[in-house]
Every structure is written in C-alpha cells, then in structure tokens.
Amino acid sequence: xxxxxxxxxxxxxxxAIYDEVILAGDGWMRELEPGQVLRIVDLEGNQAADTxxxxxxxxxxxxxxxxxxxxxxxxxxSTGSVLRAESGKExxxxxxxxxxxxDTLGGACxxxxxxxxxxxxxxxxxxxxxxxxLQMAKFxxxxxxxxxxxxxxxxxxxxxxxDGGLMFADGVSAPGRYVEMKSISKTAALISNCPQLNNPCNxxxxxxxxxxxxEE
Amino acid sequence: MSKQxxxxxxxxxxxxxxxxxxGKLVRxxxxxxxxxxxLLLYNPNDLTERYNMPDTLKAxxxxxxxxxxxxxxxxxxxxxxxxEDTLGWHDTISGYTTRKLTDSKYGKTTYQExxxxxxxxxxxxxxxxxxxxxxxxxxxxPVVNLFSKVFCDESGDMNFVLEHCPKGATVTxxxxxxxxxxxxxxxxxxxxxxxxxxxxxxMEVLAAEQVxxxxxxxxxxxxxxxxxxxxxxxxxxxxx
Numbered sequence: 001x002x003x004x005x006x007x008x009x010x011x012x013x014x015x016a017i018y019d020e021v022i023l024a025g026d027g028w029m030r031e032l033e034p035g036q037v038l039r040i041v042d043l044e045g046n047q048a049a050d051t052x053x054x055x056x057x058x059x060x061x062x063x064x065x066x067x068x069x070x071x072x073x074x075x076x077x078s079t080g081s082v083l084r085a086e087s088g089k090e091x092x093x094x095x096x097x098x099x100x101x102x103d104t105l106g107g108a109c110x111x112x113x114x115x116x117x118x119x120x121x122x123x124x125x126x127x128x129x130x131x132x133x134l135q136m137a138k139f140x141x142x143x144x145x146x147x148x149x150x151x152x153x154x155x156x157x158x159x160x161x162x163d164g165g166l167m168f169a170d171g172v173s174a175p176g177r178y179v180e181m182k183s184i185s186k187t188a189a190l191i192s193n194c195p196q197l198n199n200p201c202n203x204x205x206x207x208x209x210x211x212x213x214x215e216e
Numbered sequence: 217m218s219k220q221x222x223x224x225x226x227x228x229x230x231x232x233x234x235x236x237x238x239g240k241l242v243r244x245x246x247x248x249x250x251x252x253x254x255l256l257l258y259n260p261n262d263l264t265e266r267y268n269m270p271d272t273l274k275a276x277x278x279x280x281x282x283x284x285x286x287x288x289x290x291x292x293x294x295x296x297x298x299x300e301d302t303l304g305w306h307d308t309i310s311g312y313t314t315r316k317l318t319d320s321k322y323g324k325t326t327y328q329e330x331x332x333x334x335x336x337x338x339x340x341x342x343x344x345x346x347x348x349x350x351x352x353x354x355x356x357x358p359v360v361n362l363f364s365k366v367f368c369d370e371s372g373d374m375n376f377v378l379e380h381c382p383k384g385a386t387v388t389x390x391x392x393x394x395x396x397x398x399x400x401x402x403x404x405x406x407x408x409x410x411x412x413x414x415x416x417x418x419m420e421v422l423a424a425e426q427v428x429x430x431x432x433x434x435x436x437x438x439x440x441x442x443x444x445x446x447x448x449x450x451x452x453x454x455x456x
Binding site for chain 2: 059061117120145146163166
C-alpha cells in the first residue's frame with residue numbers, strides 16, 4: 001500500500017518575497033538564504049520539476065539522493081524529509097507537501113539517456129540535463145558538469161517493488177499541488193522544468209510550475 | 217576458462233583504484249560471508265563521464281542489479297555488463313559509509329590506538345582514491361554495492377537482507393569500455409550488524425570473449441542494445 005503524506009502550509013502567497021513561473025522546459029537557479037522557504041507549485045498537475053541543490057558556501061558539496069534516502073531509510077520524499085548533501089550535511093527540510101510523495105531515484109533526462117530509453121532519433125530533443133548545464137553556466141564556473149549528481153523529481157511517481165522492479169507510473173500530483181522546503185544554510189537550488197515528451201509521467205505534455213520564496 | 221591476467225585481494229576495510237581496459241572480465245569473490253564491496257566507475261579518457269545510478273536503473277526498469285544488467289554512464293554508454301552472478305541481487309541505492317556513521321555505529325577507532333586495524337569508512341577510502349586520480353568531492357555519485365541486497369517495501373522503506381551473501385559468492389563484470397574502477401571494501405550503511413562487518417574480497421581480471429550477437433546482456437532489453445550501440449559508436453571515433 002502506497003503511503004501519501006499530505007501536509008498543507010500556512011504561508012500566504014501575498015507574504016512571498018519572490019513569485020515566478022518557470023515555463024515548461026525552462027530552467028531556474030537561485031541561491032536561498034538560511035531560513036528562506038522555497039515552494040514549487042505544480043500548476044497544471046503531473047509535471048516533473050527536476051531539482052538539484054548545492055551547499056552554496058561549498059559548491060563542490062552537491063545534493064545526494066543516496067545520503068538523503070539512507071538517512072531516513074525510505075526512498076520517497078515528503079514532509080519531514082531532510083535533504084542532505086554528499087558530505088551528509090543537512091541542506092533543507094521539506095516542511096509542507098500537498099502531493100505526498102516525490103521521487104529521487106529516477107534522475108534527470110538527458111539527450112544520451114533518451115537515446116537509450118526511447119530511440120536514437122531522440123538525440124536532438126530538449127532535456128533536463130541540458131537545462132541544468134545552461135543554468136549552471138550562469139554562475140561563472142562555480143558549478144560544472146561534474147556537479148551533476150542524481151536529483152529530485154518533485155511530483156513524479158517512480159514506484160519500486162519489493163522484488164526489485166522500478167517503473168515510471170502516471171503522476172500522483174494534480175493541479176495546484178505544491179511542496180515547500182526550508183533552507184538550513186545558504187543553498188543553491190537548480191530546477192529544470194522537465195521538457196520530456198516521451199514519458200507518461202507528465203501525460204506527454206510538459207506544463208509550467210511556479211516558484212515562491214518566503215523569508216522565515 | 218579464460219586466462220587470468222591479474223589477481224588481488226582487497227582486505228576488510230581496503231580500497232583500490234585502477235584502469236581496466238575494454239574487453240576484460242573482472243570477477244569479485246566474497247572470501248567470507250556478508251561481503252559488501254562499494255564500486256564507482258569513470259571513463260579514464262574523460263573523467264567527467266561517470267557511472268549513473270538513475271540512468272542504469274530506469275533504462276532497465278530495475279532497482280537492483282544482476283546477470284543481464286549493464287552499468288551505464290551518464291553519457292548513455294556502458295562501462296560494464298554483469299555477465300555472471302551467483303547472488304541475483306546487488307545494491308545501488310544505499311551508498312557508502314561516512315566517517316561519522318562508522319564511528320557512531322561501530323565505536324570510534326583511531327590509527328593511533330589500533331594502527332592498521334582501525335575501521336575505515338567508504339567516504340575516506342573513496343576520497344583518497346578519487347583525489348589520487350585527479351577527482352575530488354564533487355565527483356561522488358551513488359555507488360554499486362556488490363554482494364548487498366536492499367529491497368524496498370510498498371511504503372518505500374529500505375530493508376537490508378542479512379545472510380544474503382554466502383562465502384564464495386561471485387559476480388563477474390565485463391568491461392565494454394576502458395574503465396577507471398574505484399573500490400572501497402567497507403560496510404553497507406544499512407547493514408544492521410553493530411560489529412564492523414567488512415570481509416576480504418578477491419578481484420581477478422581475465423580476458424573476455426568478444427561480444428557476440430546472441431550475448432545475454434546485449435539482448436536483455438532493447439535499451440541495453442541501444443546503449444551498446446552508443447558505446448560502439450564512441451569506440452569507433454576514439455580508437456584505432
């Protein structure tokens with residue numbers, strides 16, 4: 001039985017200090033100050049927001065999917081999950097989540113992985129890892145390709161079975177569902193609003209997400 | 217039997233790194249029960265290319281590794297194929313031990329007190345071997361944990377299976393590209409045993425047969441074939 005842990009936030013939109021829409025297939029990267037709260041809203045439902053974090057004071061310490069899931073001995077992320085860096089450092093805590101479960105094993109699509117998963121002729125298609133690299137390049141060499149560790153897929157459903165299977169299922173999200181996380185120290189957040197057109201997880205139709213930031 | 221080229225024993229808590237060229241078998245054998253050998257893979261000719269756990273798992277619709285599976289790079293190519301396996305399950309979702317976890321779980325040990333019997337951590341073993349090869353902290357990615365089984369129940373809880381790996385268990389990789397292998401023989405972080413469970417593992421390198429059209433790993437899934445094709449295309453451009 002799948003467990004979905006849905007927790008609403010008391011933060012009000014009008015109190016946010018930042019409010020932007022990331023269009024389908026676009027990227028976004030910004031450093032969060034300690035205590036700031038980032039909300040990502042799945043505006044139309046079943047979208048995947050591929051997200052990576054870095055310790056902005058030590059950018060060679062990237063988000064670690066494995067340190068995060070072994071830290072809580074559960075592979076799904078939701079309210080209460082502590083998002084850890086490779087060193088084990090706590091970067092952010094999920095403080096609200098109306099979707100209830102997020103993936104961190106499925107990684108991000110790339111031109112190369114698309115050729116493996118779908119067909120060789122998908123090579124020119126827009127993909128998350130291209131978006132990640134384009135966003136990282138804006139930080140004057142602070143981040144590079146080597147920093148691309150496996151990410152979080154907010155709103156995505158990647159069930160793992162006890163006999164060792166893994167699949168990409170239809171999304172578990174819906175229009176307006178959101179996830180909110182508080183930054184513990186200074187943390188860089190990198191989002192690719194997934195442009196994948198070959199996967200049922202977004203119903204083959206990438207849609208916008210909204211990002212909001214609050215001071216503590 | 218393939219001709220043995222090289223053999224090494226990786227002791228409990230040990231580490232190793234080195235380049236193994238394309239077309240070789242790398243066979244690991246647990247010399248005692250309950251082994252866990254953590255493994256990272258990089259392209260020695262382009263160190264930014266590395267093992268990618270999500271790409272490996274999602275392309276093969278699996279959350280564990282066994283015969284027929286291939287270890288994929290983040291460039292859609294195959295570092296190595298799993299051609300033989302007596303266990304049926306190797307882990308790639310539970311990572312390596314940190315120094316903090318090693319000290320808190322098994323008791324703090326120091327070199328000053330224990331000399332070379334002090335408990336090594338995967339974090340420090342990998343750091344040393346990565347730096348030795350011109351890599352560093354930012355190059356850490358999820359590892360393969362040979363000989364360990366961690367399954368997830370319906371709620372997503374991760375369960376380590378004790379007594380999964382008997383003495384003598386073997387797994388054989390076949391290199392499909394030149395590979396920089398980085399190894400740490402340190403405990404799986406989810407191993408519940410409270411005494412340091414590392415045991416010695418032997419590593420043998422042998423010559424591999426050429427990959428034939430009926431190869432099991434090549435035909436295991438259409439995704440594997442396309443990853444092989446990407447690998448052959450790369451080889452055609454950089455070799456010869």
